[in-house]
Amino acid sequence: MSRFGEDLEHPHRLHGGYQTPVSRLWQGPSVKTLNPHNLMWPIFITDDSNGMEEIKSLTGQYRVGVNKIVEYLRPHVENGLQSIMLFGVPGNNVKDATGSSAGQNEGLVVPAIKAIVKAYPDLFISCDVCLCAYTDHGHCGIFQFDGSIDNPASIHRLAEISLAYAKAGAHMVAPSDMMDGRILAIKDALAANGLDGKCMVLSYAAKFASAFYGPFRDAAKSAPGKGDRSGYQLPPGGRGLALRALDRDAEQGADMLMVKPGMPYLDVCRDAKERHPELPLAVYQVSGEFMMIHHAANAGGLALRPTVEETLVSFQRAGVDLIITYFTPQLLQWWQEDKK
Amino acid sequence: MSRFGEDLEHPHRLHGGYQTPVSRLWQGPSVKTLNPHNLMWPIFITDDSNGMEEIKSLTGQYRVGVNKIVEYLRPHVENGLQSIMLFGVPGNNVKDATGSSAGQNEGLVVPAIKAIVKAYPDLFISCDVCLCAYTDHGHCGIFQFDGSIDNPASIHRLAEISLAYAKAGAHMVAPSDMMDGRILAIKDALAANGLDGKCMVLSYAAKFASAFYGPFRDAAKSAPGKGDRSGYQLPPGGRGLALRALDRDAEQGADMLMVKPGMPYLDVCRDAKERHPELPLAVYQVSGEFMMIHHAANAGGLALRPTVEETLVSFQRAGVDLIITYFTPQLLQWWQEDKK
Amino acid sequence: MSRFGEDLEHPHRLHGGYQTPVSRLWQGPSVKTLNPHNLMWPIFITDDSNGMEEIKSLTGQYRVGVNKIVEYLRPHVENGLQSIMLFGVPGNNVKDATGSSAGQNEGLVVPAIKAIVKAYPDLFISCDVCLCAYTDHGHCGIFQFDGSIDNPASIHRLAEISLAYAKAGAHMVAPSDMMDGRILAIKDALAANGLDGKCMVLSYAAKFASAFYGPFRDAAKSAPGKGDRSGYQLPPGGRGLALRALDRDAEQGADMLMVKPGMPYLDVCRDAKERHPELPLAVYQVSGEFMMIHHAANAGGLALRPTVEETLVSFQRAGVDLIITYFTPQLLQWWQEDKK
Amino acid sequence: MSRFGEDLEHPHRLHGGYQTPVSRLWQGPSVKTLNPHNLMWPIFITDDSNGMEEIKSLTGQYRVGVNKIVEYLRPHVENGLQSIMLFGVPGNNVKDATGSSAGQNEGLVVPAIKAIVKAYPDLFISCDVCLCAYTDHGHCGIFQFDGSIDNPASIHRLAEISLAYAKAGAHMVAPSDMMDGRILAIKDALAANGLDGKCMVLSYAAKFASAFYGPFRDAAKSAPGKGDRSGYQLPPGGRGLALRALDRDAEQGADMLMVKPGMPYLDVCRDAKERHPELPLAVYQVSGEFMMIHHAANAGGLALRPTVEETLVSFQRAGVDLIITYFTPQLLQWWQEDKK
Amino acid sequence: MSRFGEDLEHPHRLHGGYQTPVSRLWQGPSVKTLNPHNLMWPIFITDDSNGMEEIKSLTGQYRVGVNKIVEYLRPHVENGLQSIMLFGVPGNNVKDATGSSAGQNEGLVVPAIKAIVKAYPDLFISCDVCLCAYTDHGHCGIFQFDGSIDNPASIHRLAEISLAYAKAGAHMVAPSDMMDGRILAIKDALAANGLDGKCMVLSYAAKFASAFYGPFRDAAKSAPGKGDRSGYQLPPGGRGLALRALDRDAEQGADMLMVKPGMPYLDVCRDAKERHPELPLAVYQVSGEFMMIHHAANAGGLALRPTVEETLVSFQRAGVDLIITYFTPQLLQWWQEDKK
Amino acid sequence: MSRFGEDLEHPHRLHGGYQTPVSRLWQGPSVKTLNPHNLMWPIFITDDSNGMEEIKSLTGQYRVGVNKIVEYLRPHVENGLQSIMLFGVPGNNVKDATGSSAGQNEGLVVPAIKAIVKAYPDLFISCDVCLCAYTDHGHCGIFQFDGSIDNPASIHRLAEISLAYAKAGAHMVAPSDMMDGRILAIKDALAANGLDGKCMVLSYAAKFASAFYGPFRDAAKSAPGKGDRSGYQLPPGGRGLALRALDRDAEQGADMLMVKPGMPYLDVCRDAKERHPELPLAVYQVSGEFMMIHHAANAGGLALRPTVEETLVSFQRAGVDLIITYFTPQLLQWWQEDKK
Ligand SMILES: [Zn+2]
Ligand SMILES: [Zn+2]
Ligand SMILES: [Zn+2]
Ligand SMILES: [Zn+2]
Ligand SMILES: [Zn+2]
Ligand SMILES: [Zn+2]
Numbered sequence A, B, C, D, E, F: 001m002s003r004f005g006e007d008l009e010h011p012h013r014l015h016g017g018y019q020t021p022v023s024r025l026w027q028g029p030s031v032k033t034l035n036p037h038n039l040m041w042p043i044f045i046t047d048d049s050n051g052m053e054e055i056k057s058l059t060g061q062y063r064v065g066v067n068k069i070v071e072y073l074r075p076h077v078e079n080g081l082q083s084i085m086l087f088g089v090p091g092n093n094v095k096d097a098t099g100s101s102a103g104q105n106e107g108l109v110v111p112a113i114k115a116i117v118k119a120y121p122d123l124f125i126s127c128d129v130c131l132c133a134y135t136d137h138g139h140c141g142i143f144q145f146d147g148s149i150d151n152p153a154s155i156h157r158l159a160e161i162s163l164a165y166a167k168a169g170a171h172m173v174a175p176s177d178m179m180d181g182r183i184l185a186i187k188d189a190l191a192a193n194g195l196d197g198k199c200m201v202l203s204y205a206a207k208f209a210s211a212f213y214g215p216f217r218d219a220a221k222s223a224p225g226k227g228d229r230s231g232y233q234l235p236p237g238g239r240g241l242a243l244r245a246l247d248r249d250a251e252q253g254a255d256m257l258m259v260k261p262g263m264p265y266l267d268v269c270r271d272a273k274e275r276h277p278e279l280p281l282a283v284y285q286v287s288g289e290f291m292m293i294h295h296a297a298n299a300g301g302l303a304l305r306p307t308v309e310e311t312l313v314s315f316q317r318a319g320v321d322l323i324i325t326y327f328t329p330q331l332l333q334w335w336q337e338d339k340k
Helices: A021-025 A069-078 A109-119 A151-168 A183-193 A211-220 A239-251 A262-273 A287-298 A304-317 A330-340 B021-025 B067-079 B109-119 B150-167 B184-193 B211-220 B239-251 B263-275 B288-298 B304-317 B330-338 C022-027 C071-079 C109-119 C153-167 C182-191 C210-219 C239-251 C263-275 C287-298 C304-317 C328-339 D019-023 D067-077 D110-121 D151-168 D182-192 D211-221 D239-251 D263-275 D285-299 D305-317 D330-337 E021-025 E071-078 E108-121 E153-169 E184-191 E211-220 E239-251 E263-275 E287-298 E306-315 E328-339 F021-025 F069-078 F111-118 F150-170 F180-193 F211-220 F239-251 F262-273 F285-300 F302-316 F327-338
Strands: A041-045 A051-055 A061-064 A081-091 A123-128 A171-173 A202-209 A255-261 A281-285 A320-324 B040-045 B053-056 B062-064 B083-089 B124-129 B172-175 B200-207 B256-260 B281-285 B320-325 C038-046 C052-054 C062-064 C081-088 C123-130 C171-174 C200-207 C255-258 C279-287 C322-326 D039-046 D052-054 D062-064 D083-089 D124-129 D172-175 D200-207 D256-260 D280-284 D322-325 E038-047 E050-054 E060-065 E083-089 E123-131 E170-175 E200-207 E256-260 E280-283 E322-325 F040-047 F052-053 F062-064 F085-091 F122-127 F172-175 F199-205 F258-259 F281-285 F322-323
Touching: A041 A069, A041 B067, A061 B172, A061 F150, A069 A109, A069 A330, A069 E211, A081 A109, A081 A211, A081 F040, A109 A123, A123 A151, A151 A171, A151 A183, A171 A183, A171 B211, A171 C255, A183 A202, A183 E263, A202 A239, A202 A262, A211 A287, A211 B304, A239 A255, A239 A262, A255 A262, A262 A281, A262 A304, A262 B263, A262 B304, A262 E071, A281 B263, A281 C182, A287 B288, A287 D062, A287 E108, A304 A330, A304 B211, A304 B263, A304 D172, B021 D211, B040 B067, B040 B124, B053 C153, B062 B067, B067 B109, B067 B330, B067 F211, B083 B211, B109 B124, B109 B150, B124 B150, B150 B172, B150 B184, B150 D083, B172 B184, B184 B200, B200 B239, B200 B263, B211 B288, B239 B256, B239 B263, B239 E021, B256 B263, B256 F239, B263 B281, B263 B304, B281 D083, B288 B304, B304 B330, B330 F040, C022 E322, C038 C071, C038 C123, C038 C328, C062 C071, C071 C109, C071 C328, C081 C109, C081 C210, C081 F180, C109 C123, C123 C153, C153 C171, C171 C182, C200 C239, C200 C263, C210 C287, C210 D305, C239 C255, C239 C263, C255 C263, C263 C279, C263 C304, C263 D263, C263 D305, C279 C304, C287 C304, C287 D285, C304 C322, C304 C328, C304 D263, C322 D239, D039 D067, D039 D124, D039 D330, D062 D067, D083 D110, D110 D124, D110 D151, D124 D151, D124 E280, D151 D172, D172 D182, D182 D200, D182 E256, D200 D239, D200 D263, D211 D285, D239 D256, D239 D263, D239 D305, D256 D263, D263 D280, D280 D305, D285 D305, E038 E071, E038 E123, E038 E328, E038 F199, E060 E071, E071 E108, E083 E211, E108 F021, E123 E153, E123 F085, E153 E170, E170 E184, E184 E200, E184 F258, E200 E239, E200 E263, E211 E287, E211 F302, E239 E263, E239 F199, E256 E263, E256 E306, E263 E280, E263 E306, E263 F262, E263 F281, E287 F285, E306 E322, E306 E328, E306 F211, E306 F262, F040 F069, F040 F122, F040 F327, F062 F069, F069 F111, F069 F327, F085 F111, F085 F211, F111 F122, F111 F150, F122 F150, F150 F172, F150 F211, F180 F199, F199 F239, F199 F262, F211 F285, F239 F258, F262 F281, F262 F302, F281 F302, F285 F302, F302 F322
Parallel strands: A041 A061, A041 A081, A041 A320, A081 A123, A123 A171, A171 A202, A202 A255, A255 A281, A281 A320, B040 B062, B040 B083, B040 B320, B083 B124, B124 B172, B172 B200, B200 B256, B256 B281, B281 B320, C038 C062, C038 C081, C038 C322, C081 C123, C123 C171, C171 C200, C200 C255, C255 C279, C279 C322, D039 D062, D039 D083, D039 D322, D083 D124, D124 D172, D172 D200, D200 D256, D256 D280, D280 D322, E038 E060, E038 E083, E038 E322, E083 E123, E123 E170, E170 E200, E200 E256, E256 E280, E280 E322, F040 F062, F040 F085, F040 F322, F085 F122, F122 F172, F172 F199, F199 F258, F258 F281, F281 F322
Antiparallel strands: A051 A061, B053 B062, C052 C062, D052 D062, E050 E060, F052 F062
16 A cells, blocks of 8 residues: 555645635635625615515515615615615505506605615615516516517616616616516617716626525515516526526626526526626525525524625635625624624 | 617527427426436434434434335335435444544444345445544544644545445445545555446545535534544635646546535536536535525425425536435435326 | 556546446436437428328328328327427429418418417427428529529528418427528518517528438428539538538527438537537437438347437437437337336 | 518628539538548458358458458459458357457468458558457456456457457557557557557547447357446447547557447547547448448438448548448449549 | 717727726725735845844845844734745855755744744745755756756755755745756655645746846845856746746646746736636735835835735736735735724 | 656756757747837927927926927937827817817827928827817816716717828827727728728727826826726726727727736736737836836836846737837837947
8 A cells, every 4th residue: 555645646635725724715715805895785675665674584684665775774884885786665556567667756766766875975876677576467577468578668668767777876777677688778778868887787697587586576575476487587407598698688788797596506607707707797695595594594504604604705706796695784794793 | 769679689589499398498407307317315324223313403314224224215216216325323432533443344334235235236325435423533534643634544544444335335435535645545445456347436526614514414423523624625715726626536536526515516516517528527415505495495485396406407507417415315206296 | 467457547447437327327318318308200291181191201200181180199299299390291283483382371381380289289389491392393492593592582481481380379480491591581570570589490500411311302292303402501521611500590599500410410419519508409310310220120230229219319418409300209109118 | 671681691691602513522521532541341250261151231241261351352452442450250169258269370360461461461451359259258358256347357368469460460450349448458568569660559449339239240240148238338428438438548559549330429529539639530330320321222211322422421520530331342332433 | 970979889888887986896806805815925034143134125124033033023913914935044154055054943944934833823934945045156056067057956955945944834835946846846855744735835936037136136145146047037038938837836736836026927927827727826026026116106206005006906817816025014004004 | 865857757847948048039029029110109299399398207208399309209210210109298278178179280299290201201100199188177088067978079079189190191099098989989080081091090998097107197297187087997907897998999990909007917918919819919118117117227226228128028928019118219229239
């Protein structure tokens, strides 16, 4: 057994490279490479202007009314919060076939943008753009008579909403609908109004029809009435479709690309970064990912902070620049405590 | 707004490709491409020969004694079970500094292999090979006087254990220790005994120091007494180290490569398949992944079967050929029911 | 000769990786990775509405009238048939210089689509689109006065036919003519009618002028009266032309690409998948391939089932997602019997 | 519909490139690029020294005794035959467990080599090297007591046979056994005798366990008595194993690589040429391929000559340099007739 | 001029992506991605044990004696210093032809390592390894009689020194000599003493014969007496040689690679990271780079802090993980002040 | 010790390749590959027609009036000067909101071009095109009412200026403004006047918001009054944005691409050449780079000539074809002296 030890080739010995905490940091991303600007926090705006309603299905998250939003954000801004993503949660009374209440001045998101811009001019505001929370059928597009998606009408509506948000001061609009061609339509609308240099477009380019969205649909009250979204969201195994969607949205002018959900699609993040190194890459750690870590931590099966941080480091390892996550305020809090 | 619709380039319209259930199947892997041979079930062998002890931290999994193992496997073999991975869970009384009880004829795994081979000659038996469950300090290697790993002694011991399992009839040994050079040592030992053409070696090549192992350590009673495994398991952000480990183990003769954990390292699976298309690729969906899905499903946050199947499809999309998962018997049961 | 055995490098020993039936399955595609959704069955529709005429040159295949088509398909649908491709075989009386009877409402294929959609709403219907069976000269395009192909007129006609099939309910049209630019023309026509999100386009992109089409021309009664197709089908050695055709059709919006014939062009399948991983890939196992296996099996030279399955596994190994083959009903039957 | 024609991008118009017979030749390989030196003819040597026995399962092929071999080859040499591959077909009386009669001076192949070298010094002689025709069990290697392959003993035997053929004057030996490490063993043996610069080694590197070998086993009387060759020949879907085998044999010194069978593995030919452009590539158009074309041609389904030539052009398109085919004398004859 | 504005393609408008401070951070590295663990500070150890001598040619840097080193480091460790690199500056009295005083127990660096390890066990200590400061001729290797480098003797000496530093507790040795094969020699020596898993090797792999080393030679008193280093350091235009050196040192087992100098070789950093993504990459911002920024800032031509930070961000943009820079204490100080 | 020396693999020995001055020249660019045509000299034209004002912040550079420019250039033209780049430095009295004096016939640059063309018809004249020196706010574009850039108006103005310079006889215009779409606007304007075949466009494509521009702003009197240029110049870490800018400008018709500043962005030069090998690549060694070398040389820290030449060789090694540098006359002088 003389072969053990001396015959092993040097590059085959790996241990030496990560024996100390410092040298481990040189091997790639780690908690030390996570910064507040890498995190974006999703915020739900309710139609009850004074509302502050806990979302049971999303631990620690609230549906907040426009009159309460500034106060709600304050402790987190003080902890270093740098960017948020707004979701409107309208009441059933304003829902209709075309989601016409989305983007209205008297609506939910537009006043919220204005209030936040005024209170926190340095806070980066992005807005989810979709129809599903505003339509009575709960789908992300407008239908034709035969029950199929009316793609031109849908992307026209999405462009109108995006324009309204940009005019109100949003720094970024993020269409999550997966209609064909919405990036082009939105960029056209912004450009026609001289706003395309002021409001970025983040494309939910590789958004999959996933089982991990469960808790969110409750939070945003956006589950479709009937049918599912498998006709416009991508099938989970659809790597080729994801590549085509990423390519298309880059070609149509997206300023940033997104993969969603996050952890179950880390390989698609890697694909996206390899194919589009010229654009920043976002990932959405969705409600199901968030909650299953919470449930497991509560049950004692997993340690919360190391698990959360490992998932974030994994996103960076896979090439992600911006992580949209419900864990944002918790992480800012932990990091604040570390400094003390 | 005349641009909507007619101006969209054809390759930019994606919806048409996945409007029907059949065409969705053409876009990539799906539940239809998952087969029983893609699944391997981890089995824990306890030192209580007649034992059948439920593992609370791992829903539905048991520690089984050698006298009960054949009966324990029967319903699953009848449901189509094709491969298993054995883990020994020895009692504290046999643990020592060098894990000398591992691979003993009168031990746990060797008699289990013999019993299973006899009862189910077509069942593929792989055996985890490590020291951590057999050492009194709970680490995966043997220590030198100064408290550092004695790498030559460790891989010598791992090769002895592997040889014992191969002689007993195992079709594959799978070293999970992350000592440098163990693949070469094991292949040398097998070759010197004419067994390298009969017993494959599956390398846990890219095994990360992860927070997702929590429940397993209880199942295998293998948590280290003090210290952690960050000196031999890879740091979570260590993509470069993972590439080096995969390259090394392929060069030293591994017959299959593994990434572990699974979902938080899907991008590393993609890296592994791109770099080593000539070898089959395995992934270990670890205890933390298994349990957080269970907890979330129990809490009503996620639907169990679609979530489980989505994770498996994601593995295939990322290039994985073999999935080691505690969900194996559940999946075989679901698929059996589908046929009725 | 001391070198034998111990000096062989481990990665150079391959046997160990495929000693058991299970481990062989991990090495790549096999009969276990073939699913009904990977198969598409070509069907010939005759102008005799009540016809059920065996095609002597294509063992076990029939020309079927529109009144008989539903019954003809029933046993195969029950065996798991998931997709078909329709070919019209008009009588000589309706043939003319421009193939004007193709795509007519009172024609062959349109009523057949309607009947099948109604009877089997889950069966995926694709339709071959070409002029050769409908023109009196038997060529795939329309001619100019000087005897050369009138490419604009030809692709206009092909687009009209495609539109007719899509309106009748076809899920996919598959132009096999090899005229330049037909994919763009067809997508334009579908888009102008709001059907491009509902009806896929499968391009016979790499279709070669092959000797293996012999039996088909009898089946479809589509042999050209004079001349051959070497001016529009690709020369067999034309790898560069095939790559250009695949690239073009992807750029013009094809939802799936095809290589035809199959086995003699497996290397082109590999080329196609390397170059267009973002699109599903089909192959047509043509009449000559089908019949030579039948003839050899009948003569006792080859075993039918293993030979057929090996050819299908080879398609998957070369990157193919969908196999169009006359063996479809036979395979479904064999697989049905395996379950018993 | 103004878009047809004028809007088509120039690179998308392909017809122009292959409108004339001459320009078609520029697009890639064709019958014009096939030369006699691209063809190698397999020849069977029987133990009946004066024998000339037609092989029913292989149309037009004979088992020929050593006394008749020179005359048998004469017309073909006159037609331009440039290379042959010899297979010995010994009688059952000399078969034993280790195939000891292979490579004997008084055997079949050694005297045949000597006779041919003397008669046709310019004819390139390669010799298949295997044990299956010489062992009483019909397998390609030697067995250990436990019924598994004794790899060191097997490759030792193969090296002895190769050396015998090289000493007799063979220009190339071609081991078809698929034992691990035989290329290294053979090169060692040749080098130790100063013959490695005189006798090439052609490795059957990517040889698959195929259904297309049926007729050959009758021709060479080499079917295994029991068991099959799936433990050493590659599984048909095993692309990764094929890449590893090609890599290994190139590393061990093979002068040429082979893929076998041919047409069903054209994608593997492409893989082989991409990965090893530094070596010439051979393909074996096996007995099943040969016979199914014959059967189909006899039945009138395919035209013999265009079909045969298309398969050969396909090999060249896929990167093949040398084609081993039973059609060799027929092709030489056709080409001879073309000249008249 | 109607084309302005509306005709510009969306992906061609870049401004929108970096209008806010937050979105600029998403576009790549910035001061926010620089962490203390990315910095390593070079320290000079003088033979005057109680010395504390300012180096005039290197603003703010000192030659420090072993008795003062612990105190010298204290304020910087308190500011977050994580790693240092030690250079010995021996007196002329101990210099000889073979640099025999380097690595002696009673020498400079060995006692300094021991003192620092004891005082700051978490501080990562790397040691420059070279002969030039210890030889009387001032070259980095040992000479043969004919005046050429004695490469074997030189790398033997370098391995001895490295071993001495590793035994004293250094976490990394960094040979800067550019002799062929020193990485292999050093790894052999470390491995033979069981230290290769404890002490990393950082190769100055791409070290160029540069004009930017001027100030250092004064600091380390290491200028060669006669001749220059162009026979072993790389010529500035030698990209090919640099790639070969990087490849070689990776193959011989380097744990990290270095490019030196830094800014004038940023393209070589990019080359190094593309070619060796599996290893961390270091850069040395050399004395000439350091001083010319200082001189320009003093003259009022450049603003110090933005210029320094821009150079560090540039290193990260080019793929660098670890920056060895004399600016380290200044940066830690600035960052500390930012927190207040 | 047997391993040192003799065990080193041959490709791992590098010294042999650069032992002589001649063989060093074979390894890549060097001072011998630098030619006068690789250098372009920036020239500042002042509004004092007879002016000859030394620029204190840029050693040895002058602001020269149009009446003096011919004489100023004469000694350098005689030394081999081949190309220059003109910058206008207007007086404050002509500055306004839109930079309307730029490109006027009675202005600075147009008469200078005419004078130089007449005096030195073989001297290649390029002209920087920007607004910052001509606007009263000192920004590179025109503003809208809300204080944001009016991109269409800005690129319209830039195109007018470019056209004026081209009409005056400039061989190249070089827009340095970083407005989106200016290359397209300029090429349109040139083409509309038949000048696009006569006047090249060199795009400052990858121009970063750098601290190294300090001295220039004094030279050109172009510092912005308030605000900075971070909204249109690229952030230093913005590799992705640089790739997009290079791609865009290549697509819009740039004849040459530029990276600016030089040394701190050498990796971007490498990126640019890899991505656009089809275009010549320029680099601007900016004022801060120029001055810090001067300051360090004056202080005795660096040797001037070797340092300057090393920076130029580094540009060539990184793929640069043309270097715009204030060192041009000094280099021409040195080279002239070398010839003596
Ligand atoms: Zn939606
Ligand atoms: Zn372990
Ligand atoms: Zn046709
Ligand atoms: Zn054989
Ligand atoms: Zn030195
Ligand atoms: Zn400017």
